[in-house]
Amino acid sequence: MLINQSYSCIPMIVQLDNPKILSDAISIISEIVAEVRIKLNEDGMSIVAVDPANVAMVIFKIPKESFSQYEAGREVWGVNLEDFKKIMKRASTSTSLTLEQEDNQLKISMFDKAKRNFTLSLIDISSEDKSEPQLSFSAEVEMNSQEFSQAIEDCSVVADSGSLIAGNDFFILEGKGSLNSARAEFSSDHIKVSGLGKSKYSLEYLNKFTKAKSISEKVSLKFSDDYPLRIDFAGNRMGIGFILAPRVEND
Amino acid sequence: MLINQSYSCIPMIVQLDNPKILSDAISIISEIVAEVRIKLNEDGMSIVAVDPANVAMVIFKIPKESFSQYEAGREVWGVNLEDFKKIMKRASTSTSLTLEQEDNQLKISMFDKAKRNFTLSLIDISSEDKSEPQLSFSAEVEMNSQEFSQAIEDCSVVADSGSLIAGNDFFILEGKGSLNSARAEFSSDHIKVSGLGKSKYSLEYLNKFTKAKSISEKVSLKFSDDYPLRIDFAGNRMGIGFILAPRVEND
Amino acid sequence: MLINQSYSCIPMIVQLDNPKILSDAISIISEIVAEVRIKLNEDGMSIVAVDPANVAMVIFKIPKESFSQYEAGREVWGVNLEDFKKIMKRASTSTSLTLEQEDNQLKISMFDKAKRNFTLSLIDISSEDKSEPQLSFSAEVEMNSQEFSQAIEDCSVVADSGSLIAGNDFFILEGKGSLNSARAEFSSDHIKVSGLGKSKYSLEYLNKFTKAKSISEKVSLKFSDDYPLRIDFAGNRMGIGFILAPRVEND
Numbered sequence: 001m002l003i004n005q006s007y008s009c010i011p012m013i014v015q016l017d018n019p020k021i022l023s024d025a026i027s028i029i030s031e032i033v034a035e036v037r038i039k040l041n042e043d044g045m046s047i048v049a050v051d052p053a054n055v056a057m058v059i060f061k062i063p064k065e066s067f068s069q070y071e072a073g074r075e076v077w078g079v080n081l082e083d084f085k086k087i088m089k090r091a092s093t094s095t096s097l098t099l100e101q102e103d104n105q106l107k108i109s110m111f112d113k114a115k116r117n118f119t120l121s122l123i124d125i126s127s128e129d130k131s132e133p134q135l136s137f138s139a140e141v142e143m144n145s146q147e148f149s150q151a152i153e154d155c156s157v158v159a160d161s162g163s164l165i166a167g168n169d170f171f172i173l174e175g176k177g178s179l180n181s182a183r184a185e186f187s188s189d190h191i192k193v194s195g196l197g198k199s200k201y202s203l204e205y206l207n208k209f210t211k212a213k214s215i216s217e218k219v220s221l222k223f224s225d226d227y228p229l230r231i232d233f234a235g236n237r238m239g240i241g242f243i244l245a246p247r248v249e250n251d
Numbered sequence: 252m253l254i255n256q257s258y259s260c261i262p263m264i265v266q267l268d269n270p271k272i273l274s275d276a277i278s279i280i281s282e283i284v285a286e287v288r289i290k291l292n293e294d295g296m297s298i299v300a301v302d303p304a305n306v307a308m309v310i311f312k313i314p315k316e317s318f319s320q321y322e323a324g325r326e327v328w329g330v331n332l333e334d335f336k337k338i339m340k341r342a343s344t345s346t347s348l349t350l351e352q353e354d355n356q357l358k359i360s361m362f363d364k365a366k367r368n369f370t371l372s373l374i375d376i377s378s379e380d381k382s383e384p385q386l387s388f389s390a391e392v393e394m395n396s397q398e399f400s401q402a403i404e405d406c407s408v409v410a411d412s413g414s415l416i417a418g419n420d421f422f423i424l425e426g427k428g429s430l431n432s433a434r435a436e437f438s439s440d441h442i443k444v445s446g447l448g449k450s451k452y453s454l455e456y457l458n459k460f461t462k463a464k465s466i467s468e469k470v471s472l473k474f475s476d477d478y479p480l481r482i483d484f485a486g487n488r489m490g491i492g493f494i495l496a497p498r499v500e501n502d
Numbered sequence: 503m504l505i506n507q508s509y510s511c512i513p514m515i516v517q518l519d520n521p522k523i524l525s526d527a528i529s530i531i532s533e534i535v536a537e538v539r540i541k542l543n544e545d546g547m548s549i550v551a552v553d554p555a556n557v558a559m560v561i562f563k564i565p566k567e568s569f570s571q572y573e574a575g576r577e578v579w580g581v582n583l584e585d586f587k588k589i590m591k592r593a594s595t596s597t598s599l600t601l602e603q604e605d606n607q608l609k610i611s612m613f614d615k616a617k618r619n620f621t622l623s624l625i626d627i628s629s630e631d632k633s634e635p636q637l638s639f640s641a642e643v644e645m646n647s648q649e650f651s652q653a654i655e656d657c658s659v660v661a662d663s664g665s666l667i668a669g670n671d672f673f674i675l676e677g678k679g680s681l682n683s684a685r686a687e688f689s690s691d692h693i694k695v696s697g698l699g700k701s702k703y704s705l706e707y708l709n710k711f712t713k714a715k716s717i718s719e720k721v722s723l724k725f726s727d728d729y730p731l732r733i734d735f736a737g738n739r740m741g742i743g744f745i746l747a748p749r750v751e752n753d
Contacts, residue, residue, distance in 0.1 A: 083431055086408045090433075114398060114435045116405060121430040147616060154618060157588045179623040180585055182592075184616045334682055337659045341684075365649060365686045367656060372681040 012101045014045065015069035018237070019097035019110070023088040024214055025060060025240055030081035031208045032058050032242075037125050038079060040072035048130050056205050057243040059132055066237040068096070077106055078125040087118045133243065135230060137222035139166035139197030143186060145213035145233060148173075148221070151184035152210050156203045158182045161247045164223055165198045175203065197224045200247045206231075209242045263352045265296065266320035269488070270348035270361070274339040275465055276311060276491055281332035282459045283309050283493075288376050289330060291323035299381050307456050308494040310383055317488040319347070328357055329376040338369045384494065386481060388473035390417035390448030394437060396464035396484060399424075399472070402435035403461050407454045409433045412498045415474055416449045426454065448475045451498045457482075460493045514603045516547065517571035520739070521599035521612070525590040526716055527562060527742055532583035533710045534560050534744075539627050540581060542574035550632050558707050559745040561634055568739040570598070579608055580627040589620045635745065637732060639724035641668035641699030645688060647715035647735060650675075650723070653686035654712050658705045660684045663749045666725055667700045677705065699726045702749045708733075711744045 016022055029036065033049040044063040050056070064070045087108055091097050094110035101107070101122070108118040141164075155162040155175025159182070165172040169188040175181060186193075209231055213219070216233040223229045226248055232241040267273055280287065284300040291297075295314040301307070315321045338359055342348050345361040352358070352373070359369040392415075406413040406426025410433070416423040420439040426432060437444075460482055464470070467484040474480045477499055483492040518524055531538065535551040546565040552558070566572045589610055593599050596612035603609070603624070610620040643666075657664040657677025661684070667674040671690040677683060688695075711733055715721070718735040725731045728750055734743040 080430075083409075087431070087433075090405050090408060113395075113441060114402065114437050116402070116435045117433070118405070118409065119432045144615075151616065151618070154592050154620070157592060158585075158620065179582075180589070181621045182589075182619070184618045186616050190615055331681075334660075338682070338684075341656050341659060364692060365653065365688050367653070368685045368687075369656070369660065370683045 012040075012073070012075055013069065013071050013098060014040065014067050014100075015096060015098045016066070017068045017096050019088065019091035019094050021215070021235070021237060022062070022097070023085075023092055025212075025238060026081060026085050026088050028208070028211045028240065029058050029060060030085045031211075032056055032205075034082065035078065035080055035123065035125050037129070038077040040075040040077070042073075044070070045072075048132065050127075050130050055202065055245045056209075057130065057132070059241040059243070060238070061240075062238040069098075075101060077101065078123045079106065079120060080123060084120055087120060090116070090118070133228075135222075135228055135243070136224075137195070137197070137227070137230065138224040139164075139193075139195040139222070141166055141171045141191060141193045141221040142218060143171070143191035143221075145210070145216055145219040147186070148219045149210035149213050151186075152203060152206045154182045154184055156207060160203055161200050162203050162206065163198060163200045164221065164229065166193055166196055166223075168196075169193065197227070199223050199226050199229065201229055201244050202247060205242075205244050209244070212240045215240055263291075263324070263326060264320065264322050264349060265291065265318050265351075266347060266349045267317070268319045268347050270339065270342035270345050272466070272486070272488060273313070273348070274336075274343055276463075276489060277332060277336050277339050279459070279462045279491065280309050280311060281336045282462075283307055283456075285333065286329065286331055286374065286376050288380070289328040291326040291328070293324075295321070296323075299383065301378075301381050306453065306496045307460075308381065308383070310492045310494070311489070312491075313489040320349075326352060328352065329374045330357065330371060331374060335371055338371060341367070341369070384479075386473075386479055386494070387475075388446070388448070388478070388481065389475040390415075390444075390446040390473070392417055392422045392442060392444045392472040393469060394422070394442035394472070396461070396467055396470040398437070399470050400461035400464050402437075403454060403457045405433045405435055407458060411454055412451050413454050413457065414449060414451045415472065415480065417444055417447055417474070419447075420444065448478070450474050450477050450480065452480055452495050453498060456493075456495050460495070463491045466491055514542075514575070514577055515571065515573050515600060516542065516569050516602075517598060517600045518568070519570045519598050521590065521593035521596050523717070523737070523739060524564070524599070525587075525594055527714075527740060528583060528587050528590050530710070530713045530742065531560050531562060532587045533713075534558055534707075536584065537580065537582055537625065537627050539631070540579040542577040542579070544575070546572070547574075550634065552629075552632050557704065557747045558711075559632065559634070561743040561745070562740070563742075564740040571600075577603060579603065580625045581608065581622060582625060586622055589622060592618070592620070635730075637724075637730055637745070638726075639697070639699070639729070639732065640726040641666075641695075641697040641724070643668055643673045643693060643695045643723040644720060645673070645693035645723075647712070647718055647721040649688070650721050651712035651715050653688075654705060654708045656684045656686055658709060662705055663702050664705050664708065665700060665702045666723065666731065668695055668698055668725070670698075671695065699729070701725050701728050701731065703731055703746050704749060707744075707746050711746070714742045717742055 032051045036049045047060040091110045098109040106120045110116040151173040158177040158180040159175035162175040171186045171193045174183045212233040215235040220232040229244045283302045287300045298311040342361045349360040357371040361367040402424040409428040409431040410426035413426040422437045422444045425434045463484040466486040471483040480495045538551045549562040593612045598613045600611040608622040612618040653675040660679040660682040661677035664677040673688045673695045676685045714735040717737040722734040731746045
């Protein structure tokens with residue numbers, strides 16, 4: 001019933017009771033890409049976008065069930081993330097948040113003692129639609145997202161790229177600079193690791209991704225030898241993932 | 252008796268037991284104007300000053316009763332506010348503060364475990380003396396100063412000027428940028444509003460003024476159609492107010 | 503026995519159970535000098551270095567007893583302090599830290615849930631070896647390091663150099679700028695002061711030194727008329743001291 005209503009573009013409104021989680025996610029995504037299409041369909045809200053350098057893809061989803069109200073059909077909102085982020089940050093103390101399309105604008109309402117509304121102009125996004133690539137991985141790691149983030153920061157102190165190495169019963173993160181190096185080793189007593197693989201990635205991107213540790217205590221890492229990395233933070237109410245191209249060793 | 256003494260320039264000393272409140276006020280005023288005349292008369296200490304762009308006036312008063320000691324006549328201290336602010340910030344942990352004129356210097360003493368003294372050179376202020384203009388207003392609003400500050404910040408996210416709109420039983424703060432807009436609406440259930448009026452003001456100045464929310468939980472707003480705004484933060488021990496020229500809509 | 507082993511350059515390893523204290527000290531020293539020789543002998547670890555402007559000397563010592571493991575002989579590690587500092591900062595949450603020389607590298611291991619290792623390239627330091635100069639002082643002050651730091655900050659608000667003045671039963675810190683001045687006076691009821699002396703020093707350096715207040719609650723100051731200052735922060739597990747050339751009054 002709702003879906004039928006949405007197809008005809010009437011009541012097109014979604015409501016969140018914890019605006020901070022969306023605000024945090026938008027803030028993370030805005031570091032990867034400047035403008036995105038936010039899609040709303042019968043399953044929920046999603047963003048799939050590729051960064052301008054074509055090195056990283058972000059995949060973000062909030063299932064319908066995470067909204068306290070969800071009346072949407074197949075809508076697409078083109079937004080400038082910097083503008084959207086600034087507005088969303090104003091919601092952090094609000095008890096609830098409503099997003100509603102009105103013509104070519106997104107009406108963002110925040111409810112606390114005052115009635116606060118923002119309107120954000122919806123924009124045309126010229127880039128073509130992206131879908132998640134089909135990838136198959138030889139290695140898989142699941143670990144605490146804080147500890148992963150710490151190891152990435154360790155490597156960033158000495159290098160600008162880091163290697164992920166999965167072996168029998170261990171997972172290693174390693175950064176090698178011209179003078180100094182860093183290395184964190186995790187055993188399978190402490191984390192889940194399966195399969196083998198070794199690949200090198202940009203630490204600048206990985207540091208942007210690990211800000212999503214606020215969304216989930218666990219992070220899942222999938223990669224193969226010199227192959228893209230799939231990294232997922234699966235939270236209770238939303239999930240954010242990234243695909244990152246490898247750095248091939250030719251320097 | 253005291254006044255007679257002061258006329259002859261003997262014991263000219265004032266003491267505050269909560270230096271932080273003066274420190275905060277000086278910090279706020281220093282963002283509006285660089286040099287001021289601090290006047291001391293039989294009622295207390297006051298500053299009236301206009302910013303270099305002639306857009307805003309600040310009116311600051313500490314009644315005599317807020318001082319633990321007040322022996323002053325009709326004195327005027329010309330001070331560089333940046334220098335005075337830096338010294339006052341050093342007082343924030345002190346139990347009491349004494350200001351005393353010695354020739355052409357202001358002696359600032361702070362009492363904690365050590366005896367700490369500063370001297371600040373008094374300066375000649377060339378600008379002419381300002382007095383509060385006579386204004387009459389059609390609209391008046393009294394509300395929580397934190398909520399007013401929040402609404403001003405909301406508008407600043409999307410625009411550089413904001414409209415204050417008082418209507419029957421409501422007060423609206425609205426900012427309209429070229430693309431996006433913000434609007435906070437308060438009903439008379441929640442705040443006091445009387446009269447009608449609509450006028451637009453610089454958000455840069457309003458953001459400087461709202462730092463005075465630390466001085467008072469309440470803010471009073473008085474304005475008329477396209478007319479100056481009078482905004483007052485009346486604290487227990489001191490009061491700070493501002494008059495701000497309207498932005499006339501011609502763009 | 504251990505010493506004999508060390509002479510032959512085998513097991514050359516030291517361990518600290520509270521890495522943060524070393525991290526803080528390295529951070530303070532890195533503001534004075536860029537590259538240092540860290541010496542390890544039978545007594546413990548030490549650094550003696552002079553800043554590039556030849557105005558300040560830092561003298562840092564961790565006695566052998568502060569290490570949970572100390573197997574070192576007469577070793578010298580030449581390190582870039584900026585690089586070492588960045589790595590040490592990563593240790594702040596670790597339960598223990600091991601430093602171990604491997605060929606021309608320093609291996610830095612941090613123990614928490616993961617095994618984390620860094621390697622830092624050891625470098626040749628071209629400057630000649632420094633030793634502490636022989637100085638004799640006419641005045642000596644011992645006081646709370648926080649209060650000394652506060653007084654130095656007070657002076658920094660108005661001036662770029664400050665005078666230390668020890669008299670009968672008092673100690674004064676005084677800064678005089680072109681317009682304004684600051685003065686903190688401590689009586690012998692509150693601090694220990696003996697002897698007489700007056701000398702002027704750079705506040706920029708003193709502000710760097712007072713960051714060592716985290717190492718010790720007490721600071722010891724020794725000086726004479728227009729003479730170098732010796733300032734010591736003697737902590738439980740390590741000590742850091744500085745010698746600072748006076749500023750002679752000729753302007």
